[in-house]
Amino acid sequence: MEVKILERDKTSLSLVLCDANASFANAIRRVIISEVPTLAIENVDFLENTSSLYDETIAHRLGLIPIKTDLEIFNFREECSCKNGCSRCTLKLSLSKEGPCVVYSQDIKSEDSKLKPIEGILILKLGKSQKISLEAEAILGTGKEHAKWQPAVISYKYYPEIEIMDKCDLCGECVTACPRDILSIEKKKVKISDEKKCNLCNSCVEECELDAIKVRGNDKKFIIKIESTGALKPEEIFSKSCEILQEKAKKLRGLL
Numbered sequence: 566m567e568v569k570i571l572e573r574d575k576t577s578l579s580l581v582l583c584d585a586n587a588s589f590a591n592a593i594r595r596v597i598i599s600e601v602p603t604l605a606i607e608n609v610d611f612l613e614n615t616s617s618l619y620d621e622t623i624a625h626r627l628g629l630i631p632i633k634t635d636l637e638i639f640n641f642r643e644e645c646s647c648k649n650g651c652s653r654c655t656l657k658l659s660l661s662k663e664g665p666c667v668v669y670s671q672d673i674k675s676e677d678s679k680l681k682p683i684e685g686i687l688i689l690k691l692g693k694s695q696k697i698s699l700e701a702e703a704i705l706g707t708g709k710e711h712a713k714w715q716p717a718v719i720s721y722k723y724y725p726e727i728e729i730m731d732k733c734d735l736c737g738e739c740v741t742a743c744p745r746d747i748l749s750i751e752k753k754k755v756k757i758s759d760e761k762k763c764n765l766c767n768s769c770v771e772e773c774e775l776d777a778i779k780v781r782g783n784d785k786k787f788i789i790k791i792e793s794t795g796a797l798k799p800e801e802i803f804s805k806s807c808e809i810l811q812e813k814a815k816k817l818r819g820l821l
Contacts, residue, residue, distance in 0.1 A: 571761065571788070578799035581724060582787045590721045590787040596806040599709040603716045603796040604632040604639065604656060604680065607706070612698040616664075618689050623697070628713045630670050631683045631794035632656070632703050636805065642704045656680050656703040664691025673701075683795040716797050721789045723782025725763035729755045733777035739769035761788060 567583040582590055609624040616623070638653065645654035657676045662668050670686035680703075691697065708715035733755055740748045740755070747758045748769060755778070765782050791799045 573799070576793045576795060576799065578791045578793075578803060580789050580803070582721075582789060584785055585787055586785065587723075587787070590789060592810060593789065593803075593806050594719050594721055596809050597717055597719045597791065597802055598715055600707050600809050601716045601797070601802055601805045602634075602636065602641070602705045602707050603714050603794070604634045604703045605706055605711075605713040606630065606632070606658065606701045606703045608702040610700045612700065614697050614699070615695045616689055616691055616697050617695070623689060623699075626688055627673075627701060628711075630673075630686050630688075631796040632675075633680050633683070634705075634716075634796045635680060636797070636801070639705050641706075650702065652676075654704060658682075658701045658703060659699065660701070661698045662691060662696070664695040665693045666691050668697065716794060716802050717799065718792045719789065721787050723765065723784060724786035724788055725760050725765055726781055726783055727757050727760050727763060728779040729757075730777045730779070732775050733773075734775060736774075738772040738774075739778050742768040742772040744768060 566585050566589075569581040569583065571579040571581060573579070606624075606627045609620075609627055611620045611623075614620055614623070639656075640654045642650065642654040645651065647654065658673050660668070660673045662672055667690050668688045669684070670682040670688060671684040672688075673682050675681040689697070706714035735750055735753060735755065737750055740750060744766065745762045745764060747760065747762050749756050749758065763780065765780060767780055769778050770776075770780055789803075791802055793799045793802060797805075
């Protein structure tokens with residue numbers, strides 16, 4: 566199997582899996598969603614809350630805020646030697662604000678400056694004289710326990726392949742029908758600007774009366790897109806998912 570990177574930035578990664586199959590592509594998707602661990606707030610202790618929101622509502626919002634995670638230094642709490650919380654398995658955070666103001670995720674203080682909530686997420690608004698003060702604990706978890714630990718949104722699709730045959734009469738109907746605008750007529754030929762953008766909708770095929778265009782998905786080649794919440798880099802998410810799949814394969818081989 567071969568992996569080729571198409572696009573990459575701070576929070577997203579697009580890549581192509583070659584010589585693979587749908588089962589493997591879907592296995593990567595399922596592992597990323599359910600088994601790649603991240604940090605999320607699990608316990609909240611409210612010292613003071615005179616805002617208009619209940620403690621439970623605020624705690625739920627806090628739990629859904631992505632927290633930058635370092636999998637090299639953090640353990641699952643249940644696997645840690647301390648068993649009840651230490652710097653290797655528990656991240657302590659605090660929040661203290663008084664209104665009138667808007668409270669954002671960057672107002673949460675972390676004991677480790679490298680492991681902190683993603684900025685720019687609104688938590689609540691405080692009116693005049695309203696206060697909130699709390700302490701929280703974040704631990705490692707996985708998406709199969711709760712969605713707050715999911716590290717990314719991931720999708721995959723068959724690699725699109727478009728074929729224009731010689732019997733094409735250049736009527737232009739396929740060009741007009743394409744919702745992604747990847748077809749055009751240049752120098753008396755139908756040109757394909759970027760077949761990777763094709764969503765396999767077959768609108769162009771349906772409009773062609775001569776059956777001069779074919780669109781199909783390559784069942785041995787897949788485009789995977791990973792959009793991270795910000796807790797982990799997309800490259801880390803993909804790499805960790807592959808490690809987890811390898812471990813599962815080793816366990817299965819041992820059982821057999």
